[in-house]
Amino acid sequence: MIRVILPPNLRTLAHVDGEVGLELNGTLTQRSLLDAVEAKHPMLRGTMRDHVTQVRRPMVRFFACGEDLSHGSPDAPLPDAIANGAEPFMIIGAIAGG
């Protein structure tokens, strides 16, 4: 089970308690993971990525396995530890503005 942690504001918005669990086949990428999160929780469309361009919103970050994956290609494979659920994929609201 792929584990995704949403920031508190988005958990409230999507009516989610705790982590989001995903079962996905094939190579796991940032794009396929976010597509699956949005398919499961349509309310989150446009909150993490632009509605049209699908580019990451500037103050949303993606952390996993102790790394900042925000600037990685959306189509690059994500680490195995995320794919096998050992580590969560964390969606973070950037610390900005106090």
Add this chain to the structure above:
Amino acid sequence: MSSIRVLVGTRKGAFILTSDGARKRWKVSGPHFAGWEIYHMKGSSVDPDRIYASQTSAWFGQIIQRSDDGGKTWNPPGTKPEELMTPEGMPKGESNMFVYDASPETGKPLMTHQWYDGTQRPWEFKRVWHLEPSLHDPDHVYAGVEDAALFQSKDGGKSWHELAGLRGNDTGPKWQPGAGGMCLHTILLDPNNPERISIAISAAGAFRTDDGGKTWKPINRGLHSQYIPDPNAEVGHCVHRIAMHPSRTDTLFMQKHWDVMRSHDAGDSWHEVSGNLPSDFGFPIDVHAHEPETIYVLPIKSDSEHYPPSGRLRVYRSRTGGNDWEGLTKGLPQRNCYVNVLRDAMSVDSLDPCGVYFGTTGGQVYASADAGDKWKPIVRDLPAVLSVEAQTLS
């Protein structure tokens, strides 16, 4: 007996203030949408329990919320309440999408505007500043957005479509952002003529359509702004707010970046009515519900000093449609007050005597139940107030 509901949008959530018609004792509910900026909430005049809200965040973008029960419960339009009651239930969120119209059929969609450095920059949606429900249909609502454009929904806020003729106006490439962003913040619907809409954009100016939004023209003749290369230019003026009394739709009042202005011909021409104001800089302007020549402004010291002159919070009222102004101070702090009052943060009710309301960046919401003679805070310690809308309920 009548009652009043005041919808307050703040930097960190929405609050709803309610009172009976005496307007002495108030209940405060909220925060709704805690932690989010609520730029604006407004109820339909056809169905006052239908309220639209703009919930927004620099982090997570734009959310549209709707209440059909006067603000007790909220849902994103398009999601039925019963769909949220099952464990699998979740809001759908299709109502959050604002996409600029780039189709060739709807005119000449402009894709760039002027940026601070003089270069052209693509339009980029940021947030909804103002929601204006139709005067005839509770499912029809307009949204003024940043970067400046006008959208409408005819299905209760579920889907949004741009009135692209506004950006298609030939002056579009000259529009530029003010310090607060390039926002469309004022939408005036003419109760006598459904084809006529007037809007205002910072910092482009005022525009009007007389054909239901297909074509638009700038209505800025008579505005004089020292901060642009040609002070009398057709566009580029930083209009902060326009107000209109529903019984006299050709008379418009404007609070500009500097100057309080008046038009007798629906904006075709303007003349200054700042008169004896201590400062003619400010943000909101509003009109008494029953006296079309009684108007209210809230002078701010200057464009860099966004607080009342001399640290004294004073509403100024003119009973002559401008030029002759009286300062209203009873119940307002008259020393050490350094708050601001933003453009959408003043409103009137339609009781007699008329109630006047405004909210400050210090989190106070002040009310007057006697047309401004005396003031009292309804609530003192909210987050910074972005918008105030009063509803009169029968």
